[in-house]
Amino acid sequence: MAGSMAGSMARAALRRAAIGRRLPRPPALGGRAAAAGWSGPAAGGAVQYCAELVRKRDYEGFLCxxxxxxxxxxxxxxxxxxxxxxxxxxxxxxxxxxxLMRMQFWRDAVEDIYSDNPPHQPVATELWRAVKRHNLTKRWFMKIIDEREKNLDDRAYRNIQELETYAENTQSALLYLTLETLGVRDIHADHAASHIGKAQGIVTCLRATPYHCTRQKVFLPMDICMLHGVSQEDFIRGKQEKNVRDVIYDIASQAHIHLEHARSFSKKVPVKAYPAFFCTVALDDYLHNMRKVDFNIFHPSLQKKSTLLPLYLYIRSWKKTY
Structure with missing residues (x-):
């Protein structure tokens, strides 16, 4: 009960901190985008569509x-x-x-966005506005698409470096773009984003493992599994022996190392960049909870939404640290 009340109070605090949570209406569309049918009110609908999609599918990202x-x-x-x-x-x-067809749609959409001709799709419309507002770098969008396209193959990562490469080209690239929306173009901030994105990708892979196992799939790095003599079948069967937990420990430790490295030079990172890195709060929370259950990836507590996460986020934002 106390945790629930604290979570509710923290969510209310987040709403107060996020001045103007009723998202501002973007500037009126012009040119081909307007001709395609997006008027002012419809554009406002596109803003709400994006926010609601993120709230439903990426709740931690929504809070951040x-x-x-x-x-x-x-x-x-x-x-x-x-x-x-x-x-x-x-x-x-x-x-x-x-x-591949859907990935190509988004590749073409990005090309059209940078040609001032976004497709009649709410996310693409809002991306076009973001690009216009902040002069976002096109190659980061393309890296995300290319890497996710490569990842369509249902196979495990061969080693931890392959997982880190995937994380760098997806999660880190997303952070680079977020930094640009904050007006931050700084080598130290980019360095921190690189390590935080890798930690995010590793943790995401760990968190998704129980779900993937229900579908008879395992994507954890094969080199670490082989090191501890663990097969994919061991994960699919939900085994909890020490060698299975050792695999998770090694992978989780790599995420922790990236977070510590990103923080080791935080004094060189512009304070203006810190809000882009509040995702570290959720990563810390998950890694802490994993230690509490001795790296049993299948423990039910790891599948629950953290009711105190809004509070932790608010505290981190108040302290102005990452």
């Missing part, structure tokens, strides 16, 4: 976005909605060909 400055928030929702759209492709297809 609420803590961004108001001039960056709608753009952050668009970026995260774009990420959600791409992430959903793999789980929603039965044939790789279909996934």
């Amino acid at each position: 976005s609420l803590l961004l400055p108001v001039e960056s928030r709608t753009s952050a929702f668009a970026l995260r909605a774009f990420n959600v759209e791409l992430a959903q492709i793999k789980d929603s297809i039965t044939q790789k060909t279909t996934g």
